[in-house]
Amino acid sequence: MKKLILAIATISLVISCGKSKKNENTATEETTKEQVVNVYTHRHYEPDQNIFKMFEDKTGIKVKVINASADELIQKMKMEGKQSPADVLITVDAGRLSRAKDEGLLQSIESEVLEKNIPAHLQDVDNQWFGLTKRARIIAYAKDRVKPEDLSSYEALVDEKWKGKILVRSSANIYNQSLMASIIANDGEEAAKTWAEGIVANMARSPKGSDRDQVKAVVAGEGDIAIVNSYYIGKMLNSPDAEEVKTAQQIGLFFPNQEDRGTHINVSGAGVAKYAPNKENAIQFIEFLIGKEAQQVFTEANYEYPVLESVEPVKDIQAWGDFKEDTLGLNKLGENNKKAVLIFDAAGWK
C-alpha cells in the first residue's frame, strides 16, 4: 500500500514538474517575447548543435529542435497542418525536400542571400528549399587490387569483370534510392532496371550494414569496390578507432562518370514550413546555415562539401581532388524515388 502511495506521489510529482515547467515557459514567453525558431531536422550530427549555438549567440533567437527521420517529420507536419509549430524542415537528401514541397508543406521565400550564394541546381526552382551541403556517392576501391583506370562510371559496374566484387548497402537506404533516381532520370527506366539487375548479379554479398561496413568489407577482401558516400571516408580517416583509420587508408576514392554527366551528388537541405509561426527567424536561420561560419563547420566536422563556393572544403577531402558533379536538377530525385524503390525490389536488390 505504501508503495502504491509512493508511486502515485511520483507520478503527480513528475506531472506537476512538467506542468510547472510549461507554465514557466509560457510565462517567460509572455513577458520577454522570447524569439525562437522551431527546427524539424533529420541531421543528427553533433556539429549541428554547435552551429545552432553560434546562431543563438549571434541573433538571440533560440533554436528549438525536433530530431527524427525526414519521413516521420513530414508525416508529423502533414498532420499538424496549420497548427504545426515547425518553422524549418531540414533533411539529408533532396528527394525528401521535394516530397515535402509536393505535399504543400513548404513555402516560397525571397532571400537574395540564398538566391545568390547557392548554385541553381542545388536549390528548388520555386525557392521552397535550399541545399546546405553536398555529398558525392563515390566508388571506394581496394588500392592493392583495383587500378583506378579500370573504373569509369556507375553504368560500367555491371560489366562481367566485377562479378562477385561489388559491395553496396541495402536499397532501403535513401542514398541508394537517390542514386537510382538519378540513373532513371539520366538513362531512362528500362536502362535503370537492367543496371540494377547487373549490379545485383555482381554483388559480393547480400546487402547489409552501413556505408562504413562496405568499406571495411572491401579491405577485408570480401569484395573489391564499394559504392558509398564521400563523407564517410572522411570520417573514417579521422576516426578515434585506430583500426578504422588504417582501414580507410587502404581505400582509394574514385569519382565516377567524369567523362559524361558527372558524379551523382545529393544535398542536405532546408526549407521554410508553410505555416511557420516565425517565418522571419526561419529565413534568417537558413541564411545563417549557408553563411561562411556555418559552412566551415559543416565541412570541417562532417567532411561534407560546402555549397558556398567561397568556402574551401576541409583538407582531407581536398586531397581527393576536384570533380565534375552531375548538375541534374535535384527535384528529379524526389520525383523518381518511388520508381527507384520498385525497380530495386523487382531486381532483387534487398
Added chain:
Amino acid sequence: MQQAGNNNKAFSLKTRIKRLKRDINKWSVFTLAIVFFLALPIIFIGVELFAGPGETWGHIVDYLLLDYIWNSLYLVLVCSILVLLLGVSSAWFVSRYDFLFRKQMEWLLILPLAIPSYIVGYAYAGFFDYGGSMDLLFRQLGLEFMRIDIMNRAGLAFVLSISLFPYVYVSARAFFLNQANNLLEASKMLGVGELKTFFKLMLPLARPAIVAGLVLVLMEVLNDYGAAKYYGVNTFTTGIFRSWFSLEEPQTAVYLSALLICFIFALILFEKWQVRKIKFTSSKTNSNQIQRKRPKGAMKWLIFSVVFLPILLGFILPVAQLIYWAVITASTVFDMEFIMISLQSFAIAIASAVITVFFALVLIYFSKWSTLTTIKNISRVGVLGYAIPGAVIAIGIMIPTLALDKWLINILGNFGIDSGLIINGTLLALFYAYAVRFLAVAYNPIDSTALKVDNSIPDSSKVLGVGNLKTFFKIDFPLIKTGVFSAVILVFIDVMKELPLTLILKPYHIDTLAVKAFEYASDEMVMEASIPSLFIIFTAMIPVIFLNKLLIKK
C-alpha cells in the same frame, strides 16, 4: 455457467439481449470505455484497412511478401528455441541450486534487458567485423581466414534472443521461487529423480508463466526494426517502414501491420489456449522458499557455466564493446547535458510505467468484476498495441489527438484564448502512446500473478459486504504486489529503450537517452552512440536490481 453454455444455441436473440442487460454492470461499461480508449489508435489504423491497400500491394506480394513471412517465421522459431533454452535453464538453476556468485548472477541475468536490442546488434557487428576485437584476436593467433560473419539472419536471431531472453527468465523464475517448494518436497518424498522432477513436474506447471514471457519476446522480435535493418534481414517490420516511407504508401504499410497483428493475435490465442488446458488450483502463494541444493564436482561447474553464458553473451560482451567505444570517443561526446538527459529519461520512464500499470490493473480487475463473461476477451484487445511498430502507433495517436486539439483550439478561440496544441507535443500524448504500446508488458505479469490468487479470499470479502475497490486494496493488491512491481519495472525498461514513438511524439527540448543514441547510430556513428547507450544501461540497471529484490523477497 457450463450448462448455460451448452444450451447457448437454444437462446433466441431476444433472450440473449435480456441476458446481456442482466449481466452488464458498471464495471463492464468502464472496461469497455478503457479498452476503447487504449484501442483508439489501433482502431484508427484499422479504419485505414477499408481504404484498401495502396497500388504497390501487388508489387509487394510479387517480390517481397514471401521473404517477409519466411524471415519472420524463421526468427520466431529460432528465437523461441534459443530464448527457452537460455531463459528456463538459467531460471531453474538459480532457483534450485546454490553455487558460486548465485546471488549476483540472479540479477545479472536480467540486465541484458537494459540494452536496446539494436545496440546489442551494433556491438556484436563491431565486435566481429573487420578490425573489430575478435578479428584482431584472430589475427594475433594467425587465424586471419577465420572471420565470423554475424550480420545475417542467424546472427540476428542470436542477437535478439540474447537480449530478450530475460523476459522468459524473469517469469519462469518467479514461478519456481513462489510455487515450487511444496511440489519439490512431494516429488522428493516420492523418490523421483532431479531430471524427471524438472521435466515431468516443474516444466509443465511453469508452462503458462514461461509462455507468457515467450509471447513478450516474440512480439519484440517481430517488432524489431533497428537490428533487422542493420543486419539486412527483411521482416514484416522493415517492410512496413519500407512501404510507408520509401514507397510512400501508408495504406500498404497498414495492410502489412494488419497481417502482423493477425500473426500476434494467433500467438495470444495460442497462449490462452495452452493456459486454459492447465487449471491451477494449488495456487496459494507459497510462503516458504525453495531449499536450494548445493551441487558438487563437475555438476557445480556445469551449472555455473550454463548460468554464466547468457550473462557473458547478453551483457558483459556487448557492454565491454560499448565501454571500449565510449573510452575512445568520450572526449568528443560527453558533457554535463547527459546527466540532465538521463534524469529526464528516468522521470518519463517512471511516470509512464506507473500510468501503464494503472491501466493494466484497471483492465484486469474491472473485467473480473464485470459479470459479462465475454468482457475478459474484449479487454485483451487492449494489449494489441505491443504488436504494432512504435511509428505506426504514433501516427494512430496523432490522428485523434490532433482532431481533439483542433476542436479545443476552436472552442477556446471563441473565448479569445490562443491555446496552441494542448495534447500534441506535450508529455500527455507521449504517456498515452506508451500506455497503448506497452500495456501488454504490464498486463502479462499482473495477469499471471492474479490468476494464482485463490478467488475464495476476495470472494468471501465481497460476500461479507466489502466493496470491490476496498477488497482490491486490502486483499488482492497485497497478493499480487510482486506482479505489479515487476510490471512497473518491465515497462520502465521498455520506455527507456523506446525509440520511434518517442522520436515522433516527444516535446521540444525534452530528450531521452534512446533518442540521443539513435541520433548517433543512425548516422553510422556507432562508436559515438556508445555513451548514451551506456547511460541507458546504467539507468535501467537500478530498477532491475530492485526488481530482483522484489522477486526473491518472501
